[in-house]
Amino acid sequence: MARTTPHQHVRTGQPLHGGEPLYRRVATELLGELRTGTVPPGERLPGERQLAEHFGVSRETVRQALQLLRREGLIATDRRGSHAALPGVPVEAPAVAGFPLGAPQAGRDTVARATVAWEVPPPGHAEPLGLAPGRPTLVHRYWCASPGGREQRTAVTSFSAVTLAEVEELARYRDRADGNGAAELCRTYDWMRRAGLSLHHRDTITRIPGTPSVRVTRQVHDQHARPLELTELVMDVQEDALVYEFMVPAAV
Structure with missing residues (x-):
């Protein structure tokens, strides 16, 4: 997500055609990326500036979108930042080798x-x-x-x-x-x-x-x-x- 090339023009938080606020559209797009595993559940989201560049909007619009998702319980925020709070497991399979070396397989009573x-x-x-x-x-x-x-x-x-x-x-x-x-x-x-x-x-x-x-x-x-x-x-x-x-x- 954070590597996406920023758009040339930054949009504002004004309503789009059809009356939908831009922050709601950003929230919908971000939610779609969370559901496809771009940011796995529990992982920290990119910062507001990175999200603003990613979606081509202002940081205020991103802030409003995050507030909307936070109210709906789809993201959680603590002192480390915002995290995806969707149920389920990451779409991407974990690496073959676990960390740290020697950690027992899940399910063992250790x-x-x-x-x-x-x-x-x-x-x-x-x-x-x-x-x-x-x-x-x-x-x-x-x-x-x-x-x-x-x-x-x-x-x-x-x-x-x-x-x-x-x-x-x-x-x-x-x-x-x-x-x-x-x-x-x-x-x-x-x-x-x-x-x-x-x-x-x-x-x-x-x-x-x-x-x-x-x-x-x-x-x-x-x-x-x-x-x-x-x-x-x-x-x-x-x-x-x-x-x-x-x-x-x-x-x-």
Whole structure:
């Protein structure tokens, strides 16, 4: 939506031919885009300026359209902005690979928590991501355990400057990444794909000597070989070492 080329002429909020206010027509068009999955349920809508450019109208007209949809319960607004509130699931299928690495499949009876912090990444993360030593970045930490704590998984992910520059949904976390609040980044790979990035995953799995655990190191690059993410996962299983690679194309 936000990438649509702005119209040359900005319309005003005056009634159209036939007596329909322009803001109502904008609301109808925006609702149609929400229903087709342009902005999936729960996702943040573009800002008023972007919507004004997209529909070729004034920001005041967009504001009136959003107020109409808000009154009808079709969008919700909080301190982060306006969000689609339509029932259902996104039209676009999620990426093949879930985030973070090691997160269990939906439906498993597990206990999990995740946080994000703006901090210097763990040792060994900066160089592969092209970050200068001591430079902070967005760091995601994830922990989960199976019922009774029989199996535990911990994952630490660091993102590159490229990722934060091109993936708006992740960049928004910078100012509130205090390491304490819960973070829901399960759609990270979908956000990357929608930003036009093809994802090349390289996962290396090795045994940790003297323990029943393995370490999985994931490095993700885009189609230009730019580093996007590095994740280290430790999980309580026993497997032989394995390296595999696969591609997740960018969203069309």
